[in-house]
Amino acid sequence: MASETRAFLRRSRARRSAGAVLLAAAAAAAPAGGQVVSDLEPERPIAVEDARPIAYRALAVSADWSYNARGSADDTGPGFSALYGATRGLELGAALRYVTRPGRNALRGISSGDLEVHALYGVVNESARGPGVAVRLGVHLPTGLDSRGTDVHFAALATRSFDSFRLHGNARWTRIGDTLTPERADRLEGTLGVDFLPSRRGSTDTLLMASVQVRSSPILGGEMILEAEVGGRRRIGAQSVFFAGAGSQLSGEGDRAKVRIRAGVGHLF
Amino acid sequence: MSRLLACVLLLPALAPEGLQAAEEPFRPRGFHNDSVHRYFPDLNSRLNAVRYGRWRAFEIAWISGINPDLDREFSSYLLSLLSDPPRYPPEPNLVAPRFTRGAQPVARALRWGQMLEQQLSDALASPDAMAETTSARLDRALAAYRREIYAVRKPAPEDGGAVAGAAQVVFSEAVRAAPVSAKILISGTALFIRAAEALAGPNFGEQRWLVMDTIGQFDRAFAGDFGQAVPAPPAGGSGEPAGPEAGALRPLGYGSTAPTVVALSPLVTEQLDLLSLFRIEVFEALIPGGWNAQARRQRDTRLRAVARRYGLPEEGIGGE
Numbered sequence: 001m002a003s004e005t006r007a008f009l010r011r012s013r014a015r016r017s018a019g020a021v022l023l024a025a026a027a028a029a030a031p032a033g034g035q036v037v038s039d040l041e042p043e044r045p046i047a048v049e050d051a052r053p054i055a056y057r058a059l060a061v062s063a064d065w066s067y068n069a070r071g072s073a074d075d076t077g078p079g080f081s082a083l084y085g086a087t088r089g090l091e092l093g094a095a096l097r098y099v100t101r102p103g104r105n106a107l108r109g110i111s112s113g114d115l116e117v118h119a120l121y122g123v124v125n126e127s128a129r130g131p132g133v134a135v136r137l138g139v140h141l142p143t144g145l146d147s148r149g150t151d152v153h154f155a156a157l158a159t160r161s162f163d164s165f166r167l168h169g170n171a172r173w174t175r176i177g178d179t180l181t182p183e184r185a186d187r188l189e190g191t192l193g194v195d196f197l198p199s200r201r202g203s204t205d206t207l208l209m210a211s212v213q214v215r216s217s218p219i220l221g222g223e224m225i226l227e228a229e230v231g232g233r234r235r236i237g238a239q240s241v242f243f244a245g246a247g248s249q250l251s252g253e254g255d256r257a258k259v260r261i262r263a264g265v266g267h268l269f
Numbered sequence: 270m271s272r273l274l275a276c277v278l279l280l281p282a283l284a285p286e287g288l289q290a291a292e293e294p295f296r297p298r299g300f301h302n303d304s305v306h307r308y309f310p311d312l313n314s315r316l317n318a319v320r321y322g323r324w325r326a327f328e329i330a331w332i333s334g335i336n337p338d339l340d341r342e343f344s345s346y347l348l349s350l351l352s353d354p355p356r357y358p359p360e361p362n363l364v365a366p367r368f369t370r371g372a373q374p375v376a377r378a379l380r381w382g383q384m385l386e387q388q389l390s391d392a393l394a395s396p397d398a399m400a401e402t403t404s405a406r407l408d409r410a411l412a413a414y415r416r417e418i419y420a421v422r423k424p425a426p427e428d429g430g431a432v433a434g435a436a437q438v439v440f441s442e443a444v445r446a447a448p449v450s451a452k453i454l455i456s457g458t459a460l461f462i463r464a465a466e467a468l469a470g471p472n473f474g475e476q477r478w479l480v481m482d483t484i485g486q487f488d489r490a491f492a493g494d495f496g497q498a499v500p501a502p503p504a505g506g507s508g509e510p511a512g513p514e515a516g517a518l519r520p521l522g523y524g525s526t527a528p529t530v531v532a533l534s535p536l537v538t539e540q541l542d543l544l545s546l547f548r549i550e551v552f553e554a555l556i557p558g559g560w561n562a563q564a565r566r567q568r569d570t571r572l573r574a575v576a577r578r579y580g581l582p583e584e585g586i587g588g589e
Contacts, residue, residue: 055292056295205355239303
């Protein structure tokens, strides 16, 4: 009984200190700009993300359709996401993706209908001296079909702009909440991406991008997955953007996505 | 898990002072937003060309300084832009990457000022614009603008603070070094002012006619006298002004050119005139450019002085 009380008090103290840290972080959070094309979000259209939260008070919503050609068992489905600039430098977001064959995809570590919520904080702005740095904490809730446990991910993002292009680096660690015997619980991934304006006169209406991603296999002892993607974002309205991308898992298990195509639209409110 | 959470939450506090993510927020929400884009696309594309031109001018000047090379590069850039004007406004961090990261507070003040300028045009072009609604929208935009640390504030008189509003004569090294570019930039600002006055017309029909007339004038003479006030006659008689005034530019201000807009919101127009002056001073501070370490130091010192005078933070300027 006494040990239970001590444990309860410890948890209460931890919650209080986490709350205090959260308040301190929010207070330290200084003022974030409303960019339509250049604010990169994962899977919009490719995996890489820039180290820049969405502007304070801005709300961005996106919807897309993805198709994965896996040879024998292709899958397809829609994805939705919403981002909000909750305070200066802090972005809160939620994303949802549905894929066909949820049972089979669950075994590949691909959920259908799991709600992913995240917070992204811009730690350091890009300056003449160094790159922009941001951290991202996300939770995958088992709200979908054939979902098992709650997963948590932590990512560090960096962006450096050069005269005619920007370079992005993302490193991410994911802890899977509930695994089957052959499944890997801790997964790592690293992404390196580049984006640039194709217009010779410097128009910022279209942005092209490419990325290479390396990530650990969801199966213990499985082959490392190497994936390459290319894509583009094109402004189609004052605050709207169309995006499309294609990619391929160059290495991995036999049922890997040999071709992935994704297209969608986003709007900034 | 709780340790991880605590570490993540503590990371912002570890960020070096002055380098924390301190950007301006998203524009105020309202039905009027993007009205110029929706209802006056021809005008909007030219305003976008001016926005692109301003950012490009700052980027070129930041790298190479203000000199005849800039004049050639910038004027040919803007001419090509105007031959097929852009439909959407630029994203400054992509058009002027080095300037926006090397002179962060100044770039943000310019971007935040662009927001206020756009709010004025959109409020006036909105289909439900009436004197009361427009004034209320502009008051709200100005309140949002002034809440930010990147809002340009009037310099104190002892700090050499100039009074914005009236047409002001610009005698500057920058104008002498790059006369065509200076005229184009001043004409760009004049397009915003004249367009605002046209958009303040009493009804949609007259609005359209006045806007078309403004666009026509701008297209015919944007690099000429479009953006300049009529010169005051010299004290001793008629003809062209002599002495230091010869060849000087006299940019337009809302106070002298847009009485209807001033009547709707004198504070917003005063703030926009101040922003025009700030833009000219920033341009002048970039004269040395970034050719070598000495020029960069000189440029950064001048830019810090401008930032200080206008009440902006100096951290984040220079360091290349």
